[in-house]
Amino acid sequence: MHDDETASRELIRLMTGPWVARSVAAAVRLGVIDHLEGGPRPAPELAEALGLDPDRLGRLLRLLAAVGVVRRSPDGHTLTATGERLRRDHPSGLRDLALLYDSDLFTRAWEHLPEAVRSGRTGVDLAHGTDVFSLLEADPHEAARYAAGMAAGARFVRDLPGVYDFTGARTVVDLGGGSGELLAAVLDHAPGARGVLVERPPALVAARHRLAAHVEAGRCDLVEGDFLATAPEGGDVYVLCRVLHNWSDAEAGRILRHCRRAMAPDGRVLVVERVLPDAHDPWLSLVFDVHMMVMTTGAERTERQYEELLRGAGLTTDRILDLPLEMRVLVARPVGP
Numbered sequence: 001m002h003d004d005e006t007a008s009r010e011l012i013r014l015m016t017g018p019w020v021a022r023s024v025a026a027a028v029r030l031g032v033i034d035h036l037e038g039g040p041r042p043a044p045e046l047a048e049a050l051g052l053d054p055d056r057l058g059r060l061l062r063l064l065a066a067v068g069v070v071r072r073s074p075d076g077h078t079l080t081a082t083g084e085r086l087r088r089d090h091p092s093g094l095r096d097l098a099l100l101y102d103s104d105l106f107t108r109a110w111e112h113l114p115e116a117v118r119s120g121r122t123g124v125d126l127a128h129g130t131d132v133f134s135l136l137e138a139d140p141h142e143a144a145r146y147a148a149g150m151a152a153g154a155r156f157v158r159d160l161p162g163v164y165d166f167t168g169a170r171t172v173v174d175l176g177g178g179s180g181e182l183l184a185a186v187l188d189h190a191p192g193a194r195g196v197l198v199e200r201p202p203a204l205v206a207a208r209h210r211l212a213a214h215v216e217a218g219r220c221d222l223v224e225g226d227f228l229a230t231a232p233e234g235g236d237v238y239v240l241c242r243v244l245h246n247w248s249d250a251e252a253g254r255i256l257r258h259c260r261r262a263m264a265p266d267g268r269v270l271v272v273e274r275v276l277p278d279a280h281d282p283w284l285s286l287v288f289d290v291h292m293m294v295m296t297t298g299a300e301r302t303e304r305q306y307e308e309l310l311r312g313a314g315l316t317t318d319r320i321l322d323l324p325l326e327m328r329v330l331v332a333r334p335v336g337p
């Protein structure tokens, strides 16, 4: 292929990325994905079952086959391993993430990226006139969709107890613990530990459900709180998973100082984030960094930037552990008095 054409095709591939994402989300919304779970189905039969235009559904499926979400066989279309992950009952929960990324909350905020870069305001503020967490507090439907998406995006936390040993922990405090995926994984692996999850009211709905057994067993407290104002005293492990990246340096520093003040002297703070390596640019982390500027006042930070934040709060990095999907765990201990 001529060089000029290769470059043009690559650019067009990048620019049409949102159309592909929308096609994937449309297949989820229309029930196409769930209807393919039992095996191959011809497009006309699928169209009839779902009340869709057969020609248009055929064209949508053709694109989804080209990008690897479905596979064409003589009997119709089936889901590929990628497409399987969009099924309602798939343990990855990625269907919820597809719906969240395609939601008005996210897509309208992204429309304001140029103005966000120009002005330093967030896309959410420009599109919706408020910050994301106030918006979620005012809209239970949006909050439920956000919580489901976050829970889906949090499946990597199941690997956390495999890389960090919680078995000696007495009290694990998960600040902004969302739907409770992480705390559930920790409590399952550390039978001697108690958990405290601090959240805003909308997220507590999902956490109550996810952690019901642990709450009933008296091993877990769910606390309505504000990590910008305080942190519960006396924990020996404080977890901040995908929290600091939502906040500016000033606010992130405040959250860390609350942890430092509240923690046991031999305690640890675990910062779970897509910590950017200095040496290379992992695209997934960089996409989320721009997403952070659209959604929040925060950012994905480098190791050095996190170390600076930690130092400002009287903490320092002990070690760094790796999790799937470019997530990393900064294990921090107190320094000084």
Ligand SMILES: C[S@@+](CC[C@H](N)C(=O)[O-])C[C@H]1O[C@@H](n2cnc3c(N)ncnc32)[C@H](O)[C@@H]1O
Pocket (backbone or CB within 6 Å): 133, 150, 151, 153, 154, 175, 176, 177, 178, 179, 198, 199, 200, 203, 225, 226, 227, 228, 240, 241, 242, 243, 246
């Ligand atoms: C990106 S989510 C991460 C949730 C969870 N830690 C995870 O990784 O799945 C950030 C969480 O911070 C919570 N949050 C926002 N502001 C808060 C505040 N002031 N105090 C406590 N939680 C807050 C939100 O409700 C949301 O669930």
